[in-house]
Amino acid sequence: MLDSQHVLFHVTTDSQEDTIRKVVALAADTGRIKDISAVVQAVLDREQEGTTGFGKGIAIPHGKSDQVKEPTLLFARLANPVDWNSLDGNPVDTLFVILVPADAATEHLKILSKLARKLMHDDFVQQIKSIASTEALVQYVNAELQ
Amino acid sequence: MKEQSVIVQLESGLHARPASEFVSAAQRFSSKISLQVGDKTVDGKSILGILSLAVAKGTQVVVQADGQDEEEAVRALTSILASAQ
Numbered sequence: 329m330l331d332s333q334h335v336l337f338h339v340t341t342d343s344q345e346d347t348i349r350k351v352v353a354l355a356a357d358t359g360r361i362k363d364i365s366a367v368v369q370a371v372l373d374r375e376q377e378g379t380t381g382f383g384k385g386i387a388i389p390h391g392k393s394d395q396v397k398e399p400t401l402l403f404a405r406l407a408n409p410v411d412w413n414s415l416d417g418n419p420v421d422t423l424f425v426i427l428v429p430a431d432a433a434t435e436h437l438k439i440l441s442k443l444a445r446k447l448m449h450d451d452f453v454q455q456i457k458s459i460a461s462t463e464a465l466v467q468y469v470n471a472e473l474q
Numbered sequence: 475m476k477e478q479s480v481i482v483q484l485e486s487g488l489h490a491r492p493a494s495e496f497v498s499a500a501q502r503f504s505s506k507i508s509l510q511v512g513d514k515t516v517d518g519k520s521i522l523g524i525l526s527l528a529v530a531k532g533t534q535v536v537v538q539a540d541g542q543d544e545e546e547a548v549r550a551l552t553s554i555l556a557s558a559q
Binding site for chain 2: 374377378379384385410415434437438440441442444447448
């Protein structure tokens with residue numbers, strides 16, 4: 329589900345939009361999406377509807393666009409926390425980003441629901457914030473999301 | 475305890491803005507609030523709990539409230555779920 333090429337550590341960023349753009353650009357590099365700007369806009373539009381900063385410094389931004397070729401889960405850990413208008417008011421330093429094609433009916437909701445369930449557990453939160461290597465993180469997240 | 479079953483009419487299900495609205499509304503009541511779908515029950519005041527249910531339009535859910543303002547809570551929360559947006 330999470331692929332090692334879709335993990336970013338130490339992302340330097342100055343805003344929510346900049347963060348989203350950097351993660352979406354990675355999905356473009358790996359051929360999962362076509363137009364970066366359209367996908368960034370879809371994710372920002374979703375944030376406008378209601379923040380995906382669900383607390384504990386974690387956000388799950390997501391978007392649906394015809395510029396997304398296949399459902400993609402990305403992970404990013406930021407070098408510096410950024411404001412996300414989070415429910416608990418805290419800035420965000422860890423993100424899961426879910427990108428899905430326009431015709432994917434409930435795919436992203438399934439991933440989102442699994443992530444939400446895991447994020448209620450503090451040990452999951454602590455692990456995703458602290459695991460140092462990409463491979464270990466990917467292995468951990470995929471095992472947890474089974 | 476008071477509970478009521480309702481079919482979710484929200485166009486895109488209980489996500490995004492409606493999910494936040496539901497949780498904010500639930501937090502205004504002193505009663506303990508739960509949302510039940512099938513055999514899963516979550517804390518109605520937790521956004522992650524609500525999102526973990528992945529409630530789509532047309533899903534039957536049960537709103538439960540337990541406390542002094544349980545009647546009012548059930549009424550307010552079911553009306554959010556039964557509204558179209």
